[in-house]
Amino acid sequence: xxxxVGETAPIILAASxxxxxxxxxxxxxxxxFDIRPGEVHAVIGENGAGKSTxxxxxSGLEQPTSGSISFDGQTVVLPPNGAAEAMGIVLIHxxxxxxxxxxxxxxxxxxRELKKFGFLDVREMRKRAAAVxxxxxxxxxxxxxxxxxxxxxxQMVEIAKAISRDARVLIMDExxxxxxxxxxxxxxxxxxxxxxxxxxxxxxxxxxxxIMELAQRVTVLRDGQLIATVGTEALxxxxxxxxxxxxxxxxxxxxxxxxxxxxxxxxxxxxxxxxGVADVSFDLRRGEILxxxxxxxxxxxxxxxAIVGLTHRSSGQITLDGKPVDFTRVxxxxxxxxxxxxxxxxxxxxxxxxxxxxxxxxLTVKKHLRAGFLDSxxxxxxxxxxxxxxxxxxxxxxxAVGRLSGGNQQKLMLGKTMESEPDIIIMDExxRGIDVxxxxxxxxIIAALxxxxxxxxxxxxxxxxxxxxxHRVVVMRNGRLAGVLEGAEITESEIMRYAAGIKQSGNDExxxx
Amino acid sequence: MSASAPDTAAxxxxxxxxxxxxxxxxxxxxxxxxxxxxxxxxxxSYSNLTNVLARSSFIGIIAIGATFVxxxxxxxxxxxxxAAVIAGVMIMVMNWxxxxxxxxxxxxxxxxxxxxxxxxxxGVFNGLMITRGRIEAFIVTLGTMGIFRSLVTFLxxxxxxxxxxxxxxxxxxxxxxxxxxxxxxxxxFALVAIAGExxxxxxxxxxxxxxxxxxEQVARYxxxxxxxxxxxxxxxxxxxxxxxxxxxxxxxxxxxxxxxxLWELEAIAGVIIxxxxxxxxxxxxxxxxxxxxxxxxxxxxxxxxxxxSPYLNGAFQGVxxxxxxxxxxxxxxx
Numbered sequence: 001x002x003x004x005v006g007e008t009a010p011i012i013l014a015a016s017x018x019x020x021x022x023x024x025x026x027x028x029x030x031x032x033f034d035i036r037p038g039e040v041h042a043v044i045g046e047n048g049a050g051k052s053t054x055x056x057x058x059s060g061l062e063q064p065t066s067g068s069i070s071f072d073g074q075t076v077v078l079p080p081n082g083a084a085e086a087m088g089i090v091l092i093h094x095x096x097x098x099x100x101x102x103x104x105x106x107x108x109x110x111x112r113e114l115k116k117f118g119f120l121d122v123r124e125m126r127k128r129a130a131a132v133x134x135x136x137x138x139x140x141x142x143x144x145x146x147x148x149x150x151x152x153x154x155q156m157v158e159i160a161k162a163i164s165r166d167a168r169v170l171i172m173d174e175x176x177x178x179x180x181x182x183x184x185x186x187x188x189x190x191x192x193x194x195x196x197x198x199x200x201x202x203x204x205x206x207x208x209x210x211i212m213e214l215a216q217r218v219t220v221l222r223d224g225q226l227i228a229t230v231g232t233e234a235l236x237x238x239x240x241x242x243x244x245x246x247x248x249x250x251x252x253x254x255x256x257x258x259x260x261x262x263x264x265x266x267x268x269x270x271x272x273x274x275x276g277v278a279d280v281s282f283d284l285r286r287g288e289i290l291x292x293x294x295x296x297x298x299x300x301x302x303x304x305x306a307i308v309g310l311t312h313r314s315s316g317q318i319t320l321d322g323k324p325v326d327f328t329r330v331x332x333x334x335x336x337x338x339x340x341x342x343x344x345x346x347x348x349x350x351x352x353x354x355x356x357x358x359x360x361x362x363l364t365v366k367k368h369l370r371a372g373f374l375d376s377x378x379x380x381x382x383x384x385x386x387x388x389x390x391x392x393x394x395x396x397x398x399x400a401v402g403r404l405s406g407g408n409q410q411k412l413m414l415g416k417t418m419e420s421e422p423d424i425i426i427m428d429e430x431x432r433g434i435d436v437x438x439x440x441x442x443x444x445i446i447a448a449l450x451x452x453x454x455x456x457x458x459x460x461x462x463x464x465x466x467x468x469x470x471h472r473v474v475v476m477r478n479g480r481l482a483g484v485l486e487g488a489e490i491t492e493s494e495i496m497r498y499a500a501g502i503k504q505s506g507n508d509e510x511x512x513x
Numbered sequence: 514m515s516a517s518a519p520d521t522a523a524x525x526x527x528x529x530x531x532x533x534x535x536x537x538x539x540x541x542x543x544x545x546x547x548x549x550x551x552x553x554x555x556x557x558s559y560s561n562l563t564n565v566l567a568r569s570s571f572i573g574i575i576a577i578g579a580t581f582v583x584x585x586x587x588x589x590x591x592x593x594x595x596a597a598v599i600a601g602v603m604i605m606v607m608n609w610x611x612x613x614x615x616x617x618x619x620x621x622x623x624x625x626x627x628x629x630x631x632x633x634x635x636g637v638f639n640g641l642m643i644t645r646g647r648i649e650a651f652i653v654t655l656g657t658m659g660i661f662r663s664l665v666t667f668l669x670x671x672x673x674x675x676x677x678x679x680x681x682x683x684x685x686x687x688x689x690x691x692x693x694x695x696x697x698x699x700x701x702f703a704l705v706a707i708a709g710e711x712x713x714x715x716x717x718x719x720x721x722x723x724x725x726x727x728x729e730q731v732a733r734y735x736x737x738x739x740x741x742x743x744x745x746x747x748x749x750x751x752x753x754x755x756x757x758x759x760x761x762x763x764x765x766x767x768x769x770x771x772x773x774x775l776w777e778l779e780a781i782a783g784v785i786i787x788x789x790x791x792x793x794x795x796x797x798x799x800x801x802x803x804x805x806x807x808x809x810x811x812x813x814x815x816x817x818x819x820x821x822s823p824y825l826n827g828a829f830q831g832v833x834x835x836x837x838x839x840x841x842x843x844x845x846x847x
Contacts, residue, residue, distance in 0.1 A: 310734065331736035340734075348734045351727045353794055362724055362735040365717045373715040416735075 009036040010073065012200050013058060013089065013169050018067035020053055027053050028224045030067065035169065037198040040191060042211040042232075044204070045221035046244055046407075046435035051204050054221065055171050058202065059091040060084035088168035092158045092175065094433070098146045105129035105142040108161045132160045136190060150297070152183035159190060170194065171202040176210055177433045180296040180461060181496070188214055206435060207462075208237035220244055245437050252440050253468030254447040259287035264321075266455050267307075267338070267424055272316030274306035278479045280316075284424065284457060289450045291470030292459040293495045299479035300459045301343065304426045308333040308340040320424075334363065339422035341413060343429035343459070345406075349413045352402030356394055357383050359401050359412060364419045386415035391441060407438030414445065425449065426457040431465060443469060463492050475499050537840050538787055538803040541833070545810045553817040561813070563696055567688070569809035570698035571596075574757040576780040576801045577709040578750035580789050582650075583781070584713070584796030585746045586726035587643065590654040592754050593776035594661030595635050599758040600768035601665045603628040604674045607684075616679045621687075624762075629755035635661070636751020640744035658777070666770040673769040681766035688763040698760045702802075705753065709798040722746060726793025782830065783808055786837040807833060 014034035020027050028050045035041045045051050056062040058069070060078030068075050071087065078084045082091075098107050105126045114121040114128070129142040138156045146154060155175055162170050176184045191201055191214060205211055211218055212232055220227040220243040227243050267284040276299045284290050292300045305311045307318060309327030318325050320336055327333040333340070342348040350359050361368055361379050368378045383397055390411040394404055401409060410430065417425060427446070431439045446469060450456055460466045466473055473485040475498035483498040483505040497503040549556035556562075575592050582589050607624035614620045635657070642653040668674060676684070691697045713719035721742045725732045732739050762768070785791055786807055787800025808830055815823040 329736070329738065330734065331738065334736045342734050344730075347728070348730045351724055351731050351794070353727055354723070358720060358724070362720070362731070362737075365720055369717060373711070374717065374720065 009038060009198075011035065011070075012037050012072060014070045015054070015058060015064075016068050016070065018054075018057055018064040018069070020050075020057060020062065021065045026065075026224060028057075028064075029226075031221070031226045033058070033219055033226075033229070035200045035202060037168070037200050038195045039217065040195055040201045040203055040215045042203045042205065042215035042218045043221065044206070044208075044211060044218060044240060044244060045227075046437050049221040049244070049435075050224040051221055052173065053224075055091060055173060055202060055204065058169075059089050059171055061091070085165055085167075088166055089171070090162040090165060090167040090169070091171040092155070092162065092173065094173040094175075094177065098154055098157060100147040101145060103143050103145055104133075104140055104149075104157055104160075107146055107157055108132065108142075108164050110161075112165075128164070129160070132164045136160055136163070136193070138190075151178045152180070152186070152296075155179070155187065156190070159194075163194070167199060169200045169202065171204075173204045174206065174433060175203070176205055176207060178296070181463075182295065182500075184210065206433065208240050208436075211240065212237060222246055241436050244435070252436070252443065254444050256289075256469070256471065257287075257447070257451050258471060259285050259450070263287055266321055268317075268319045269303075269307065270317045270319075272303065272306060272318070273314045274302060274311055274316075275314075276302035276479050277306055280476075280479075280481045282474055282481065282484065284455050286455055287450055287453050288472065289446065289456045289458055289470050291466035291473040291490075292457060292476060293461075293463060293466045293473055294476035294482070294499050296461060298476040298499065300476050301428055302479065303476070304340050304428060304457065304459060308338060308426070310340070334420050334422070337421070337423040338426070339363075339417045339420050339424070340426045341417040341428060341430065343432055345409050345413050346402075349416075350401050350409055353400055355399065356387075356392070356397045356401060356412060360386055360416050360419060363416055367419075382419060386412070386419070389418075390415045390445065405434075407434040410434050410438065410442065414442065422454070424455045424457070426459070428459045429461060430458070431460070431462070439465075463495055466490075466495070467492065477501055477504075535788070537837070538800050538807065541786075542803050542807055542810070545807060545814065549810065549814045549817065552814060556814070556817055559694070561817075563694075563699065565809045565813045566702070566806070567696045567698045569805050570702035571757045571761050572776060572779045572783060572808070573702045573802060573805040574705050574753050574760075575750075575776060576783040576805050577705055577798055578746075578753035579780045579784050580709065580787070580796045580798055580801045581713070581719075581722055581746045582750050583784055583789055583791060584726050584793055585722040585743055586729065586793030587650040587743060587746060588654060588781075589639060589747060589750050590651065590777050591635070591639060591657040591661055592750065592780055593773040593778075594658045594665070595632065595751065595754050596758050596761070596773035596776055597665040597768060597770070598661040598668070599628045599631050599635075599755055600762050600772050601668045601674045602631055603758065603762055604676045604766075604768055605668065607680050608677050611677055611680065616677070617683060620680055621684045624684075625759040628759045628762075629752055632751040632753070632755025632758070633748055634751070635754070636748035637744070639751070640747030643747065644740040644743045662770065665768060665772065669769050671770070673767050676762065676766040678766075681763065684763040684766070686763070688760060701756065701760060705756065706798055706802045713796060713798050718742065718745065723794055723796065726790075727795070779808060780805075782834045786833060788837070791838070804837075 011034045016032055017030045018028060019030050031054060033054065043051050043054060053062060057064050060080055060083065063080070069078055070076060102110065108129045109125045114124050126142045133140055133142065136156060136159065138160065140149065140153050140156060146157065149157065175187060179187060195201055203215060212235070215232050217229060217231055218235060218240060219229040220240065222244060263285040265283040266286050270281045272280045280303055294300050302311065306313050309329050309332060320338065325336060346352060351362070357379050360383050368375050386392060392411045392415060393408055401412065404412065414430070431442055446456060446458065458466065458469055467490050470490065473490050473495060475482045475485065475495055477499055483503065485494055579589060579592065603624045606627045607620050610620050610623055614623065639654055639657055642648055643650045687697050689696065691700060721732065721737050724735065724737060725739055725742055729739055783805035784801050786804030787797060789796040789800060811829045811833065812826045815821060815826050815829065
């Protein structure tokens with residue numbers, strides 16, 4: 001592989017004074033960017049800062065309006081439609097591009113299948129796929145179908161695919177957004193192995209601590225401008241955040257208002273069992289933010305979906321304001337004042353091909369009927385209110401929601417959920433894949449809702465977020481409740497101990513109020 | 514979608530295309546009318562226009578039902594066969610009731626009621642198999658298409674079911690008469706279209722159809738009863754097939770195994786030409802009306818001229834359908 005690696009190696013891929021406009025609207029202004037073999041170069045910026053456009057240009061998916069790209073020292077025009085992969089520039093998308101019904105081996109060789117006498121050489125492909133997985137220390141069966149794999153394994157397949165194509169520059173768009181802490185560490189080991197072999201990695205993430213850990217250099221973009229490219233050793237997470245946002249982020253988390261000690265339990269769950277959930281019991285008090293922490297797949301979402309009636313409950317009692325309830329349809333829980341906001345805003349939360357208005361009111365269309373007919377003026381008023389309250393930014397209401405940034409989609413989904421005027425809100429990963437500035441806004445909204453007397457269950461894989469917002473934290477593991485933390489116990493290490501199974505609380509403690 | 518092509522990137526690329534998509538079917542209709550006028554001065558005559566529109570009404574009424582089904586992400590291939598079996602049963606019911614009711618409007622009304630009822634029942638069956646049985650709409654309605662077709666052949670004993678001549682005389686005006694010179698089928702078609710447009714645009718049901726067709730999961734998580742809405746679209750489709758048939762029966766007064774053949778494809782074609790997305794999520798009734806009329810006019814124009822063989826009717830319709838979907842594709846990939 002590459003003979004020289006690191007700071008002395010010649011630059012492999014560079015963008016020079018690259019600008020990009022869509023129509024008349026400029027989105028990138030004269031960006032300089034370069035990467036050397038064996039380096040991890042992070043690109044960071046708020047949503048809409050131009051990160052995705054930059055990596056699309058670097059991988060040939062978009063052509064720059066002006067400026068040039070050089071590869072191995074030669075000025076080149078990268079071929080479009082992913083053909084740059086043949087040159088060794090591979091982009092791993094945020095939403096993975098794997099055909100769900102193919103096997104792992106099929107996926108790795110997709111588009112350049114090995115053939116013998118004109119027929120697919122299935123055996124050889126399987127063997128080589130297994131060999132690639134072996135070099136990555138990944139234990140995935142080459143015959144497994146993609147749709148049976150976890151998100152983390154899918155990502156490993158993408159990486160295996162890239163490596164089997166002799167990738168020299170690997171571009172990863174928020175690879176850790178959907179990974180748990182443990183899975184992220186595995187990914188990082190993988191990336192380090194690749195860089196040791198001379199692969200250059202361009203890494204996009206919203207998680208500042210990850211960037212500090214992994215990258216040698218960081219390029220910060222803001223509003224399409226290059227703010228700085230700096231060595232990581234000269235930075236702190238705070239200073240990166242400041243460069244991203246252009247202002248100080250002193251109070252990322254709002255101050256906690258403890259709920260009244262004698263505040264009544266508005267939601268009580270006893271011995272809940274469902275698919276992926278076993279014997280879970282907890283109480284939620286009025287005005288409380290109850291964090292739900294745990295590894296991905298530990299059953300947090302499953303608990304929420306079982307409570308609101310999205311999935312079938314096999315046993316357990318749920319009481320709302322002291323009254324037993326049994327929701328078998330989401331509409332019943334919404335009517336009862338309990339709303340669940342999904343973590344999958346694109347797959348389950350929003351109609352991406354539709355405008356803002358129908359999305360906002362989808363949950364509550366019935367509120368906008370007059371004599372049985374939809375009152376579009378009333379819907380428009382609702383949208384105006386939501387835009388003000390949640391600071392949703394879109395050029396106009398008719399733009400397809402799929403074209404909004406992740407942060408604005410999330411705020412719209414929050415608005416949609418709040419349209420049903422719930423007393424209890426279950427928020428599942430409310431800040432996944434959105435930028436620091438928007439995160440801060442959402443944190444303040446959550447805290448304000450709790451202060452108003454709403455009760456909130458906050459499911460999050462970002463420990464900082466759970467710790468920064470929650471009054472109490474439930475930790476789940478393997479579908480069970482591993483522990484409930486309060487006050488000073490709420491620390492990263494304590495949560496991880498429960499989540500990883502090092503610590504386990506007794507039955508009595510679980511049901512503590 | 515972090516920092517994707519920023520929000521601001523959307524607009525300029527769109528403008529013109531969207532307009533073309535909205536106006537496309539209307540533009541095509543206008544061109545066809547112009548073509549018709551140039552080719553034959555009789556084209557705009559009262560008799561020609563009412564003839565074309567009345568014939569299009571059956572497919573049109575069915576296609577309006579199909580617009581709801583397709584918008585909600587479904588498909589109903591059984592409508593043509595369903596029309597045939599409804600026509601057959603209506604004729605049998607009326608013939609059977611003559612001894613007890615005598616010849617008159619009561620028999621015809623009973624026949625009409627039985628047609629609509631049967632359509633509704635057929636829709637319930639399709640809808641339940643799809644929603645409760647969890648079988649794909651394509652498969653279920655492919656199955657019922659065969660069942661209905663075979664049933665009408667069986668009922669007619671391989672031949673033709675004919676309505677009693679005297680009853681047919683009473684019933685005739687429903688196809689041939691009208692108000693102020695506008696035949697009943699056209700009037701009913703217009704009424705159904707207006708009601709459909711309101712249902713699609715201005716009611717929760719229409720909104721739910723689009724939501725389900727756009728993304729069923731989102732609909733489910735938004736507390737929409739997906740199964741019930743889906744079921745309703747198939748029932749509506751069945752009832753509208755019944756309505757179309759009760760206008761159709763007085764035209765010929767008979768039904769056979771060849772009644773309504775390929776109606777399902779014409780209806781779906783009209784829906785697609787009108788700009789409704791085949792995969793669901795977006796539907797427009799007025800577009801369907803325009804689409805069905807376009808299909809009717811192509812046949813009519815071919816009959817009115819002598820340069821091109823009218824036998825190529827199907828080919829022209831096919832070209833129009835493919836063109837319509839080509840225009841739609843840009844919406845999907847954008």
